[in-house]
Amino acid sequence: MSQERLEASLDIDRLPAVDVVRIIQEEDARVAAAVAAERDKIAHAVDEIAERLGHGGRLFYAGAGTSGRIAALDAAELPPTFGIDPSLVQVLMAGGERAFLHAVEGAEDDEEAAIAAVNEHVKADDALIGIAASGTTPYTVAAVRRANMLGALTVAVTSNANSPLANEADIVIAPQTGAEVIMGSSRMKSGTAQKLVLNTLSTGVMIRLGRVYSNLMIDMPATNEKLRNRAVRMVELAAGVQRTAAVQAIRDADGNVKLATVIAAKKLSAADARALLDAHRGNLREVLET
DSSP, rough: OTTTEEEEEETTSSOOOOHHHHHHHHHHHTTTHHHHTHHHHHHHHHHHHHOOOOOOOEEEEEOOHHHHHHHHHHHHHHHHHHHHOOOGEEEEEOOOOGGGOOTTTTTTGGHHHHHHHHHHOOOTTTTTEESSSSSSSHHHHHHHHHHHHTTTEEEEESSSTHHHHHHOSEEEEEOOOOSSSTTTTTTTHHHHHHHHHHHHHHHHHHHHHHOOOOBBBOOOOOOOHHHHHHHHHHHHHHHHHOHHHHHHHHHHTOOOOHHHHHHHHHOOOOHHHHHHHTTHHHOHHHHHHO
C-alpha cells in the first residue's frame, strides 16, 4: 500500500539525480497498468453516474489535500471542455476554498464538516465520489457515508481496497499502485492514479451525456481566438464541409459548435437547426444520421 516502504528506494538519498529520476519513473510506469485493472469498475461507475446526471442529478467529488486538489482540477476543466454548467460537477474540499491552495491543519479529520457539506449540497438523485489514497481520511469517509444515507450513488477512488472508504461506497475503484518512492507521499503514484481515474470517469460521463460527437468536444464554448479556430475545425470535420462554410455556420450559430454543425450539414437556418437539435434532445449523432 501507499503507506508501506519501497525496497527499491531505501538508498535514494545517496544516489545521483539520474538514478533518482530512474526509480521514480520505473514506479510511475506501474500506475497505468494498475488503473487498467479497474476498467470494469470504472465503466460501471461511468454508466451509473451518467444515469444520475441524465435525470437531473449532479456529481460531487469529496476529498482532502492532494486528493481534493486533483478533484478540483478535474471539475474546473469540465465546463470549458464540455460546456456544462459549473454547478453540475462540484467539489467538497476538507478545509473549504482556502485548502485548494494552502494546507489547512486538521481539516481532513473534521467529520462534522463533511456531514454538513453533504447535507447542504447533496441530494438523493446525485452521485458522490470520495477520493483518498489510504481510504481512511475521516472527512472523505464521513462524506461518503452521509451521501449513502441520503440515497445518493457513492463511488470510492482509493489505493486501499479494504479501507473504511471502500467499505462505505457502492462502487470501489482501487488501483493497486503499491508503496510510494517516498514512503507515504501519496501525491506521487496514488495521486497519478487518481488523476487517471477521474479523467476517465468524467470524460466517459460526458460522452454518455452526448457532449462528444465522434471524438470532438462539440459543446466546447469558443471563448478565445484559439478556441474559435478549433470550433471552425470541428465543424469542418463533423459536418464534412469546407472552411468557408464552417466559418459562416459558426457565425450564424454565435459560436455554438453543435448548432453550427447542424446548420452546415443540413443547410438549415439557425432557428431550424436549433429546433431539430431540440427534437433530438441535443444528440448531434441522431440529428446527423437521420
